[in-house]
Amino acid sequence: MIMSGTEQMEWNGNHGNHVFDTMPLIPLQSLPRACPPQMKVPPTSCGIYNYYHTHCVSVCQVSHRSTQRLVNVTVRKQEQRWWDRLTLQERKPLFLAPDFDRWLDESDAEMELQAKEEEKINKVSIESRIRKDPYLGLKKGYLFMYNLVQFLGFSWIFVNMTVRLFILGQDSFYDTFHTIADMMYFCQMMAVAEVMNPLVGLVKTGVFPAMIQVVGRNVILFVIFGSLEEMQNKAVVFFVFYLWSTIEIFRYPFYMLACIDTDWKLLTWLRYSIWMPLYPLGVLAEAIAVIQSLPIFDETRLYSIPLPTVLGSSFSFSFTLKIYLALMFLGLFINFRHLFRQRRRRMRSRKRKMN
Numbered sequence: 001m002i003m004s005g006t007e008q009m010e011w012n013g014n015h016g017n018h019v020f021d022t023m024p025l026i027p028l029q030s031l032p033r034a035c036p037p038q039m040k041v042p043p044t045s046c047g048i049y050n051y052y053h054t055h056c057v058s059v060c061q062v063s064h065r066s067t068q069r070l071v072n073v074t075v076r077k078q079e080q081r082w083w084d085r086l087t088l089q090e091r092k093p094l095f096l097a098p099d100f101d102r103w104l105d106e107s108d109a110e111m112e113l114q115a116k117e118e119e120k121i122n123k124v125s126i127e128s129r130i131r132k133d134p135y136l137g138l139k140k141g142y143l144f145m146y147n148l149v150q151f152l153g154f155s156w157i158f159v160n161m162t163v164r165l166f167i168l169g170q171d172s173f174y175d176t177f178h179t180i181a182d183m184m185y186f187c188q189m190m191a192v193a194e195v196m197n198p199l200v201g202l203v204k205t206g207v208f209p210a211m212i213q214v215v216g217r218n219v220i221l222f223v224i225f226g227s228l229e230e231m232q233n234k235a236v237v238f239f240v241f242y243l244w245s246t247i248e249i250f251r252y253p254f255y256m257l258a259c260i261d262t263d264w265k266l267l268t269w270l271r272y273s274i275w276m277p278l279y280p281l282g283v284l285a286e287a288i289a290v291i292q293s294l295p296i297f298d299e300t301r302l303y304s305i306p307l308p309t310v311l312g313s314s315f316s317f318s319f320t321l322k323i324y325l326a327l328m329f330l331g332l333f334i335n336f337r338h339l340f341r342q343r344r345r346r347m348r349s350r351k352r353k354m355n
C-alpha cells in the first residue's frame with residue numbers, strides 16, 4: 001500500500017446494487033487491519049473490507065483494484081435498495097468527498113430508465129415506419145424464391161461441369177452444350193425477371209446494367225449457340241457457361257441472404273470482387289464465340305435479310321454481329337463501372353456499420 005499525507009476518500013456513487021469508491025493513497029494504518037478468518041485476501045483488502053464492514057449501512061462483499069495512485073473499491077450491497085447515507089454514523093466523515101459526476105440517486109435512475117424507454121419507443125416507431133409496405137413480406141418472399149431457383153440452377157450447371165471436367169478432362173469441353181443447355185435456357189429465361197424487378201421497383205438498382213447483362217448473355221445463348229449447330233460442339237461453350245455459372249453461385253446466395261437481412265462477410269466480398277477477373281474473361285469468351293460464328297452465318301445466310309438486286313444480294317447477319325462485337329466492349333465498360341460503384345458503395349456502408 002502506498003502511503004501519503006492525504007486522508008481523503010472520494011465517494012463515487014450509490015449505483016443500483018453497487019457502491020463505487022476511489023480512495024486515493026489512504027494510509028493503511030488508518031484502516032482497521034484485522035481480517036475475518038474466512039477471508040483469504042491481501043491485507044489492503046482487509047483494511048478496506050473492515051472499514052466498510054464496520055462503518056457502512058449494509059455490506060456483503062468488498063472488492064478492490066489498486067493502481068499506483070488509487071484504490072478503487074466496489075462494495076456490493078446486501079439488498080438492492082437505495083441507501084440514505086453511506087455510513088452508519090449520520091455525519092459524513094470528513095475524508096469522504098462525493099464525486100457528483102458518477103453519483104446516481106433515485107430521480108437520476110428514473111430519468112435514465114425513462115430515456116431508455118423513449119429510445120426503445122423511437123426504435124419501434126422507426127421500424128414500423130420502414131415496414132409500412134403491406135406487400136414487403138410478399139416481395140421478399142418472391143425475391144427469395146427467385147434467387148433460390150437461380151442458385152439451384154446455376155449450382156447444378158457448375159457442379160455438373162466441374163465433375164465432367166474431372167472425369168472426362170478436355171473431352172468434356174465439346175459436349176457441354178448438349179448436357180447443360182436446357183438448364184442454361186431455363187436460368188437465362190428466368191433472368192429476364194432481373195430487368196423487370198428494378199422496373200417495377202422490387203430492387204433498387206439500375207434497369208440499364210441489368211438489361212445489358214441479360215440481353216448480352218441471351219444473344220450468345222439463343223442466337224449464337226442455340227441457332228447454330230456448328231457452334232454447339234465448340235470448346236468456347238464450356239468457357240462461357242463456366243464463367244457465367246461461377247459468378248452466379250455467389251451472387252444469388254448473396255441476394256437470398258439480403259432478402260432475410262443477413263450479410264456474410266466472405267460471401268459479400270466474393271460477390272463484389274470476383275466479377276473483376278470474371279467479367280472481362282466472360283466477355284472475352286463471348287467475343288471469341290461471336291468471331292467464330294461470323295463465317296458460319298456468312299455461309300448459311302441465316303438471319304440474312306434479302307435486299308433488292310440494286311443494293312446487293314442480301315444483308316448478312318454477320319455485319320450486325322460485328323457491330324454487336326463493338327457494343328459488347330462498350331457494355332463491358334458500362335457494367336464494369338456500375339459494378340465498381342456498387343462495390344465501393346457496399347464496402348463503404350459496411351465500414352460505416354463497423355464504426
Ligand SMILES: CCCCCCCCCCCCC/C=C/C(=O)SCCNC(=O)CCNC(=O)[C@H](O)C(C)(C)COP(=O)(O)OP(=O)(O)OC[C@H]1O[C@@H](n2cnc3c(N)ncnc32)[C@H](O)[C@@H]1OP(=O)(O)O
Nearest residue numbers: 203205209210213216247255258275278279282328331342
Ligand atoms: C440495351 C441493351 C443493350 C445490349 C447491348 C449488349 C451488349 C452486351 C455487352 C455485355 C455482355 C455481358 C454478358 C455477361 C457476361 C458475364 O456474365 S461474364 C461472368 C461475370 N459476370 C458478372 O460478374 C456479372 C454478374 N451480374 C451482375 O452483377 C448484375 O447482373 C448487374 C446488373 C451487372 C449488377 O447487379 P446490380 O443488381 O445492379 O447490383 P447489386 O449491387 O448486386 O444489387 C443492387 C441492390 O439490389 C439488390 N438486388 C439486386 N438484385 C436482387 C435480387 N435478385 N434479389 C434481391 N435483391 C437484389 C441487392 O441486394 C442490392 O441491394 P442493396 O445492397 O441494399 O443496395
